[in-house]
Amino acid sequence: MDGQTEEERRKIRQSYRELQKELVTNGEKMEDPDEEAFHGARKKNNKLFKGVQYTREAVLDGENLEMIANKAVTQADRLMEVPRYDPIKFQQKLKSHFSTGRGQFDWLSLGKAASVCFNMPPTNVSFLSGPLQADYEPKQKKARQARKKPAEESDAEEEEPEDVKKQERSADNLSEVEKNIKELYKVLKKKCHQEQKNQVEQIAELPEDEQQEARKELRETEGEIDGLQYLFNPNSFTQTVENLFHFSFMIKDGRASMRLDDETGLRVRHVGDVDGDQRADGTRQTITSLSMRDWRKLTKAHGMEEGYLKHRVGSRHSRGNRSVVVDDSDEE
Template identity: 25%
Template sequence: MDEASGDETTRRLLRQQYRELIADVQQNREMMLSTRNDKLTESLEEANKLFVAVSRAREAALDAQFLVLASTLGKEKASQLQSDMTVFDPSAFAEDLLSFMGLNRLDGGESDSDNEQLASGYLPSNAWHTLGEEAKKYFRRAPTFHFMLGAFTADPPVQRPRIERQQKKAGPDERRAMPKQLEKMEESHQEATEKEVERILGYLQSFFRQDPGVPISFLEFVTDPDSFARTIENMFHVSFLIRDGLATIKLDDDRLPIIEPLYPEEGENNQDTQARKQAVMSMSFQEWQNIVQTFEISQPMIMPATPAKK
């Protein structure tokens, strides 16, 4: 029990010394920051002596508190120091330079001003030569290049007169004619498109006559469950029907597109009463698969065209 009580007394005394040290540093803050004394260093040395007896957490916490305080003061004190201790003094440099050039002030006489002393002749005549020889060591210059046959003077190049070329405009008779083979291919492609549009219009009118009261779904009409490419071709050809006023696309109660044919008389009336509108529709491969699965399309409404026999 006596040993335990003695240990507690030592720890209590150690904590008291730490608190007195921290209070002393806080009260003498301005003195600690002064660069003219080593008060902060003395406090750190005293803390090092106290730290030898630290063995428990309470004393260690007080030591850490003092260390934080001393570090803050040390940072502020270091910021007050001048990092550039060497300052260039022009007057001292001039004195050293004159001494190197051989200046002797004892032989200057009794002149009052420096200009009169320099004029009296106590600066040697070879002073500037001596300075130049010394400075030449620190300047590396390439030797001067001399031409063997004199200087070479290059004459500027003669500018040639610029000739502006006039572009000849091609007349209507001189235009490039399209090759006949391309013209035939274009005409055959156009005829094939017109025939395919007429064939699809026939399918649309046929389905509409069978049951005029049931709307025809646009997606079911153009979708081919066996070919994504033919589905896109059907949408392309149906767009000509809409453009020429032979068919119309509307939205049903479920906001899904439906298509109906327009006959010549109805088409003319529709053009007179309502402005025709067109839109570009796109369909990805994933959307085509989703449409086939959602609408359960097993057979195409537009049968593929049979290739013409040669």
Template identity: 25%
Template sequence: MSTQAKKDPGLNEVNEVLYSQINKQLYDPNQSAEERRDLRVKLVQQTESRRELVAQDRGDKLYQIISKSNVLFENVKNTQEAVLDSRFMAITADINTQKVKNMSIGQENEVTLDEFVSKIITASENGPKHIYRQRLDWEHLGKIATKFSKKAHTTDFLLGPLMVEKKQVNRTKTTRLTKNKEDLVRPQQLKEGDIKKQENETSKNVNAIYKILTEVQPINYFKFVTNPESFSQTVENIFYVSFLARSGVVGIDDSTGQPILGLRQVLNVESIEDVVSKKQIIMGIDMNDYKAIIETYSITESVIPTRESVQAVARGSGWY
């Protein structure tokens, strides 16, 4: 009894009334510590036996342990022991559920479908409405089932997953891109011989342009390098003329306001550095400039003949 209850007689009287109304079979706060300790040990042992229940195939062991747990529960009168008992019941329920899921109907030592159906027919034959090989007395079977269940289950539950419709999965087919090997072109791999051949081709074109210039000089620079049939060859002509200018064999005179291209006397290095103020500029050109030059100078024919274009096609496989 608390100190406050001793000081307050009215509170003491209320506590005595409440304690007298407690059902000692369900809750007893004054249960002996030794009895509670012994009860907890046994409940813990019951809980630890779950491994044995899982390994055991049949249900007789589970039934025995649950029966023993019910006997122990009669002495449970406090919350701590009640928690241990509820934990054990939760474990046994999970084990029993798993055993039902793992049950293999139709195998040896188990209930077979033929045996189940024959028992149903035998039980129906005792009913007044049973017709041999035509009709079962389901009303009579229902009365038998009520002894074990509040509601007789219909037969459709036996179908189980057979009633489940399989979901249709729409799968889109992906077509793989196939490459035509005949249309595949990979970058050309240059060899040492190809580089030398390219250098020889450049020297050949530079010499050819020099010979043409000796025949037509002096001439407007744009009229000489511009090819109205090919923008790319116009760029090449500018490039080749720059080689001649770097060698000092050609020059451009703009004293008249127009760039006039012509040959110049070849001087030695010392005289060029000492006497002549040498400047070299490579002109840039785009498509708009190219069209403007053709229109301004009315260029209809190229002074430098159009060269044949060379296309390299690689055969075989590789990256593309």
């Protein structure tokens, strides 16, 4: 390239080497983000690059540029680091700021400098809180009085626990649960067999071309009976809940099934005896809620006067054959 003498090129190379030496000597300052040495070296290197026209000088520029880039990376790392406090360096800075001329530490100056960080009234200052003419009256403590027992408690007769062994067994005892489940199973089996017999007789009365289609439909609903008529007791909400609870054991044992039909409602049927493996494969659990209000609505909507299961008169919830009257006042 023309326009640049050998002497000018020599000066450019010399300036690059001096800048390179400066980058090595003042490396600590250039790595400090608070110092201006880094920006000065970068501007100086850019100014020298404007006079570069040959490869020899460009190599020196590349070396300096690499060193400047490394300093920039170090600065970025320091900015991202969490500030660390060196106790020795902190002590040295405190001594440089709060030392007296005789080499002693000036604690008074440190206290004044730190007091601006606290929002508090000055010391050795007293003040009054409240009106000046108010007289102080100490609060009188009342004498503690013993609590008196009511006359009813003092005159009450002491009751003795009843002898449970002498009481008669009721229908709510655990021994009656198995009897109730047995009765539920007996009634279910009888009603389902009767329903199955009625369905077969109805199919036999149909024309021959319709009997085959009717038998296919019968396979899905064969022997099913109305679940509400079977489980609900229109005279006792408690016994209705007991029937549902006992029926759940029959489903768990694989002796009964339950399903909900969109047209006919709740349907139940007798399944029969199954082995343990088949019983475990088809077991599913469902939790449902039934309030007394729901029970009243269902019994009234279906016009139920008597269920398939007999009313248990031996239960304490139904002694005296008390019947439940459906009140329309709480219906929505």
